[in-house]
Amino acid sequence: xxxxxxxxxxxxxxxxxxxxxxxxxxxxxxxxxxxxxxxxxxxxxxxxxxxxxxxxxxxxxxxxxxxxxxxxxxxxxxxxxxxxxxxxxxxxxxxxxxxxxxxxxxxxxxxxxxxxxxxxxxxxxxxxxxxxxxxxxxxxxxxxxxxxxxxxxxxxxxxxxxxxxxxxxxxxxxxxxxxxxxxxxxxx
Amino acid sequence: xxxxxxxxxxxxxxxxxxxxxxxxxxxxxxxxxxxxxxxxxxxxxxxxxxxxxxxxxxxxxxxxxxxxxxxxxxxxxxxxxxxxxxxxxxxxxxxxxxxxxxxxxxxxxxxxxxxxxxxxxxxxxxxxxxxxxxxxxxxxxxxxxxxxxxxxxxxxxxxxxxxxxxxxxxxxxxxxxxxxxxxxxxxx
Numbered sequence: 001x002x003x004x005x006x007x008x009x010x011x012x013x014x015x016x017x018x019x020x021x022x023x024x025x026x027x028x029x030x031x032x033x034x035x036x037x038x039x040x041x042x043x044x045x046x047x048x049x050x051x052x053x054x055x056x057x058x059x060x061x062x063x064x065x066x067x068x069x070x071x072x073x074x075x076x077x078x079x080x081x082x083x084x085x086x087x088x089x090x091x092x093x094x095x096x097x098x099x100x101x102x103x104x105x106x107x108x109x110x111x112x113x114x115x116x117x118x119x120x121x122x123x124x125x126x127x128x129x130x131x132x133x134x135x136x137x138x139x140x141x142x143x144x145x146x147x148x149x150x151x152x153x154x155x156x157x158x159x160x161x162x163x164x165x166x167x168x169x170x171x172x173x174x175x176x177x178x179x180x181x182x183x184x185x186x187x188x
Numbered sequence: 189x190x191x192x193x194x195x196x197x198x199x200x201x202x203x204x205x206x207x208x209x210x211x212x213x214x215x216x217x218x219x220x221x222x223x224x225x226x227x228x229x230x231x232x233x234x235x236x237x238x239x240x241x242x243x244x245x246x247x248x249x250x251x252x253x254x255x256x257x258x259x260x261x262x263x264x265x266x267x268x269x270x271x272x273x274x275x276x277x278x279x280x281x282x283x284x285x286x287x288x289x290x291x292x293x294x295x296x297x298x299x300x301x302x303x304x305x306x307x308x309x310x311x312x313x314x315x316x317x318x319x320x321x322x323x324x325x326x327x328x329x330x331x332x333x334x335x336x337x338x339x340x341x342x343x344x345x346x347x348x349x350x351x352x353x354x355x356x357x358x359x360x361x362x363x364x365x366x367x368x369x370x371x372x373x374x375x376x
Contacts (some may be wrong), residue, residue: 028216032360039359041352076358120376161375164229170264171227171366172220178363179370186367187349188308 002131003043003101004185006177007093008139010049012146017107023053023142027061032174034080040181043134044100045084046093048108055086072082090138090149105136109142109153112169112181118158121183128177128184134154137184190319192373193229195281196221196327196366198237200334213242215249220362222268228369230284232288233272233324234281243274250274276361278326278337283366285322293324298368299332300357306321306346316344316372325372327365 001127008029011022037174045133047058064070064083087093089108098103108124109115128135138149150156159169160179171179196217203209218235225233235246250269252258259266275281278295285293296312297303316323326337338344347357348367359367 032363035359036363038354038356039348039352040350050344080356080358122376160227160370162228162369162373163375164228165375166229168226168268170268171223172362174360175220175224175363175366177331178359179366179374181350182348182367182370185350185352187353188310 001129002127003134005042005044005046005097005105005134005136006033006037006139006181007046007048007087007090007136008141008173009090009145009149010054010141011089012148014143014146015035016143018143020146021142022050025049025058025140027172029141030058030061030081030084031077032141034084036178036181037083038080040185042083042181044097044141044186046087046096047084048087048090048093050088055088058086068077075106094136097136098153101134105132106131106158107132107136107138107153108155109138109145109150110140110157110176111150112159112171112176113144114159115150115156118156120158121180124155124157125184139173141173189317190249191230191322192316193232193285193293193322193324194221194225194230194327194369195234195236195275195278195324196329196361196365197278197333197337198242198329199277199318200326200336202331204331206331208334209330210238213237213246213330217329217362218246218249218269218272219265221365222272224366224369225271226268230271230371230373232285232371234275235272236275236278238276242303243276246274256336276355282324285324289322291321293322294319294343295324295326295341296343296345297326297333297338298328298345298364299338300347300359300364301332302347303338303344306344308346309368312343313372314346325368329361
């Protein structure tokens with residue numbers, strides 16, 4: 001069974017008009033992703049941002065809970081955030097997984113929109129079970145991952161939808177990530 | 189098929205030492221719950237709080253997005269929050285559902301811990317499909333719903349767990365609610 005990693009990309013992602021943008025870090029996302037990641041046995045979570053001050057902000061929040069006053073006040077939060085790493089771009093996250101696992105991860109891109117060649121969750125869940133290579137699940141902030149991320153991904157996941165689908169699918173990325181992890185790694 | 193409603197309780201919930209407490213409103217929770225609720229076709233979401241100033245705060249945030257400047261800047265957010273209502277306690281939420289549906293809702297309590305007599309998600313999903321009565325899904329903030337809420341509930345849901353369960357299950361309630369809605373109302 002391959003290890004599963006998560007990367008939250010703030011660039012390249014889409015803005016409301018479909019242009020490629022860079023979004024700001026949301027400190028809450030890293031907590032929620034880490035809590036979901038730990039619940040579902042994720043091996044590591046990357047916060048990916050091209051801006052050094054934004055990465056520094058993430059590191060400062062992490063340090064507060066890993067080593068600072070937050071560790072004393074809320075030790076469980078620190079333990080949970082141990083899996084979070086910072087990366088300047090997707091390549092850096094891929095390299096970090098490869099350095100740890102000794103194998104290049106397969107990239108699995110998620111989207112709230114229909115994408116050509118998308119696979120269902122059962123297919124990827126089964127593949128994770130038999131795959132030796134690690135899997136890096138990619139989530140986009142803002143209006144989702146830019147097309148270039150899909151083009152370089154090995155797997156594209158179908159969008160999450162309700163059975164009573166009314167055409168609205170705009171889950172927060174932190175919620176979507178928890179649902180995707182549950183579908184791929186949840187106990188029935 | 190019965191309509192599904194969600195209630196987020198801030199009282200009676202448990203504190204870290206197992207005492208019954210009242211937690212503070214988190215404005216983000218109402219946004220995330222409403223977005224998940226709309227994605228999965230929930231008929232209404234209740235923010236339940238016994239304190240009038242806390243309920244007023246929720247109403248002010250709602251008004252900003254429903255009628256105020258937020259409606260102009262982000263109309264989709266206003267549309268999404270239309271499903272959110274405020275209630276002073278669980279009884280008030282139950283009465284609001286009954287007034288709208290003409291039937292008393294069945295109460296389904298969620299927990300991150302094992303509870304006696306819990307049913308699986310497939311069982312409740314199937315029951316929602318054949319049930320005429322509305323279902324009110326109950327989520328607790330802080331360390332989860334107090335025992336008295338379980339005692340009066342018709343259904344108790346098993347805790348969410350990862351297949352690679354390592355004994356950690358502390359999803360944020362906003363993430364847990366999205367996962368539960370996906371399990372009960374998601375398209376496969």
